[in-house]
Amino acid sequence: MLSTRDLVLCALFAALLGGLGMAPPIPLGFLPVPVTAQTLGVMLAGTILGAKRGGIAALLFVLLVAAGLPLLAGGRGGIGVLMGPTGGFVLSWPVGAFVTGWLAERFATTANPIRLFAVSVLGGILVVYAGGIPWLWLVAGLPVDKAVFGTLAFVPGDLIKAGIAAVAASGVRRAGILPIHA
Amino acid sequence: MLGLYLHRESVVHRLPAGAKLGGLLLVTILVLALPGGWGALAAGSIGAALLVAARLPAGRVLAELRAPVLMLTLLFGFQALLAGSGWEETAVAVARFTALILLATLVTLTTRVMDMVDLFERLFGLLRPVGVNPAKMALMLALTIRFIPLLGEQVREVRMAQRARGVERNIAALFVPLLVKILTMADDLTAALEARGYDPVDAGTNDSKTKNSTQR
Numbered sequence: 001m002l003s004t005r006d007l008v009l010c011a012l013f014a015a016l017l018g019g020l021g022m023a024p025p026i027p028l029g030f031l032p033v034p035v036t037a038q039t040l041g042v043m044l045a046g047t048i049l050g051a052k053r054g055g056i057a058a059l060l061f062v063l064l065v066a067a068g069l070p071l072l073a074g075g076r077g078g079i080g081v082l083m084g085p086t087g088g089f090v091l092s093w094p095v096g097a098f099v100t101g102w103l104a105e106r107f108a109t110t111a112n113p114i115r116l117f118a119v120s121v122l123g124g125i126l127v128v129y130a131g132g133i134p135w136l137w138l139v140a141g142l143p144v145d146k147a148v149f150g151t152l153a154f155v156p157g158d159l160i161k162a163g164i165a166a167v168a169a170s171g172v173r174r175a176g177i178l179p180i181h182a
Numbered sequence: 183m184l185g186l187y188l189h190r191e192s193v194v195h196r197l198p199a200g201a202k203l204g205g206l207l208l209v210t211i212l213v214l215a216l217p218g219g220w221g222a223l224a225a226g227s228i229g230a231a232l233l234v235a236a237r238l239p240a241g242r243v244l245a246e247l248r249a250p251v252l253m254l255t256l257l258f259g260f261q262a263l264l265a266g267s268g269w270e271e272t273a274v275a276v277a278r279f280t281a282l283i284l285l286a287t288l289v290t291l292t293t294r295v296m297d298m299v300d301l302f303e304r305l306f307g308l309l310r311p312v313g314v315n316p317a318k319m320a321l322m323l324a325l326t327i328r329f330i331p332l333l334g335e336q337v338r339e340v341r342m343a344q345r346a347r348g349v350e351r352n353i354a355a356l357f358v359p360l361l362v363k364i365l366t367m368a369d370d371l372t373a374a375l376e377a378r379g380y381d382p383v384d385a386g387t388n389d390s391k392t393k394n395s396t397q398r
Contacts, residue, residue: 004375007318008375009365011323012371013364016333018326018333022334022337044357056322061326064299067295067302068185068298077290078291079203079289085253085279139254140275146264168353168354168357171354
């Protein structure tokens with residue numbers, strides 16, 4: 001049963017995913033590739049809101065992309081993008097946020113950044129790739145081993161995002177206004 | 183809030199969202215089930231016919247297709263080189279998905295975001311037996327649409343503040359204040375909703391009341 005505050009939190013985090021797509025990419029001093037922060041938003045939705053609300057937040061976002069709002073990084077959106085070769089990654093976000101949250105509710109309930117990092121990697125990277133790679137195989141006929149190899153290029157960037165999500169979530173928890181079990 | 187929708191006076195635009203989405207689903211299944219290039223050819227022809235009927239600028243539509251087609255071509259080309267399979271197969275596979283993405287893009291360009299959201303709400307009604315509350319989903323979708331420009335503004339604001347303090351490369355310094363701000367906003371927005379008579383226990387039991395609370 002979702003309270004009014006839960007509804008508002010889900011909508012706010014769904015909107016945060018959209019806001020992160022609109023913002024110019026964040027420069028990282030030591031990396032040539034700037035970070036587009038939307039998968040970071042998926043991890044934050046999970047670690048901060050928990051499984052149910054985090055999953056709903058990401059689901060709302062995906063639904064609005066499907067409805068035709070240009071919310072993905074670079075102003076992309078619509079059903080065509082979701083049906084395209086990389087659509088599986090975006091479609092996996094709700095599951096990724098849910099799993100991140102599910103794990104966080106069990107194994108990362110404190111401000112410990114290492115545990116938060118671990119759950120972000122499992123839910124926000126592993127689960128999302130587990131959805132995205134078979135899709136790539138299905139749509140582009142790319143054999144799974146090649147698809148895995150191709151997506152490895154994105155792993156360092158995603159690990160950095162998981163690190164940022166962990167530090168940020170840890171900071172929020174130390175600030176003590178965390179709604180995870182509220 | 184503006185979507186990717188492009189307004190024209192056409193039959194395609196006037197078709198209900200459900201018909202367009204259902205048609206897309208049907209054609210997708212058919213194209214994937216048909217062997218060889220015939221499905222792609224048929225879907226491509228339907229796409230071209232719809233494009234003309236919808237009076238959409240071809241350039242704009244093709245621009246939407248450029249990125250996925252380029253990526254598909256690269257992926258298939260790469261694969262054909264590695265596996266040594268024929269170029270015809272590659273061409274057919276690229277054509278299939280280009281045709282499907284064209285059709286999907288046409289659905290998006292000819293359907294208003296709110297019509298699509300209304301359709302989703304009706305589809306959520308079907309999930310009521312498994313515990314989904316369509317009224318709450320509808321309210322959250324409406325709230326999200328309202329919050330997106332607000333959050334975009336918050337992201338910009340916090341980044342500007344960090345830049346002024348010279349810590350723009352410190353990512354924690356960006357996200358912690360942003361998240362704290364969002365969580366405090368949640369309290370105010372909850373109070374605002376409840377002050378306007380929104381009752382989560384009531385939601386979904388009375389349709390006319392719910393419609394009011396979604397502020398549409």
